[in-house]
Amino acid sequence: MRHFDDFIDLLKILIREPSVVGAEHAFFRVLQRELEERGAQVTWYEGLLVAQGDKPHSNYFSAHIDRHGLICTGPNEFQYAAFVAGSRSDLLGNSVSEELMRKIVDRFSDTPLLAYEPWSGAYRGAGVIRDTYICEYRNNLIFTVDGLEHLVAGTPVAFRDRLNQQNGLLSGQLDNVLTAAILVHLFALGYQGTAFFTAQEEAGKSWRYLLEWFRRFGGTTNQLIVVDTSPYPDRETADTQDIVLRHRDANAEFNIETTTELEAICRDLDIRYSYKDDFILARNALAEQQGQKPASLGSTELGRITAASNGLVHGTTMQIPTTGYHTMEETAQVSAVEAFVELLKAVSNR
Helix, strand or coil: CCCHHHHHHHHHHHHHCCCECCCCHHHHHHHHHHHHHCCCEEEEECCEEEEECCCCCCCEEEEECCECEEEEEECCEEEEHHHHHCCCCCCCCCCCCHHHHHHHCCCCCCCEEEEECCCCCCEEEEEEEEEEEEECCCCEEEEEEECCCCCCCCCEEEECCCCEEECCEEEECCCCHHHHHHHHHHHHCCCCCEEEEECCHHHCCHHHHHHHHHHHHCCCCEEEEEEEEEECCCHHHHCCCCEEECCECCCCECCHHHHHHHHHHHHHCCCCEEEHHHHHHHHHHHHHHCCCCCCCCCCCHHHHHHHHHCCCEEEEEEEEEEECCCCCCEEEEHHHHHHHHHHHHHHHCC
16 A cells, blocks of 8 residues: 555554544544645534545545543543443433443453543543443443542543554554544545544444534535444454445445445455445354344444435445454454555545
């Protein structure tokens, strides 16, 4: 990939900057600086940063910029930020399922933390997770943390992170700083379209900010390509493709023409691709034979906005296959990242 070292330098910077779901303003400030240095015109809206080149309506790409972390909810009390931001920590039937909480409960043991001011990003201290448990009274995850006893309620706490690069792999808390960094880098490569950077995707809210922008500034119909990472159970499975496409998710079917066009470009560029919904359906068929519970097709930003926009916004997704999803060791192949950039460049030049 052209200027790949420049991209890695950018990714190293961005992955160190905290962007906890629900407290992304500080990260938006960093993004604005990096985008403007690469010639983009940047505009802020609630929950949305819009970067544009000289031909803003030529292409619309979108990446969410929030990452998982904690939020201080009381004296020396910390909860999972995505559950709080998504209003899924109440006692009125909207709480997170016990199955999901048990899936997460042991994921972040001994993880180092960094507290920050949500607007400025100013450093507020460091700590470490010592324990996580499900509170039976609040039906929510509670984190026991050392070193951040001084924080007041409302302070975001990020998982302290850095990029690791070895043996042809990139690892860290990649979702979704990886494809956000790619969109920033795209402007350095001459991109002249529009890139959206959305907040609170992990809380299921980002599509609202996107839809509001398209209702104000978009055309009668708007083709959107949402970029992200896509989880696979192991490296062998992830490495069978460089690009992950989708026909649909659990919310809506994606635009057939746009999806087919991405597939055709992948073939022209000799990029290995697969369809995530086909992969899930095949595994579900096997699970049904074994009497196991089928998996969901998943819920994406594009599916949500497609279902809610009544035809105003349509499009598809393209994703980078990873392992270790939603952990501090999410991992992607360098070759997949390079293929992803080449595909984005081809789409923007068509």
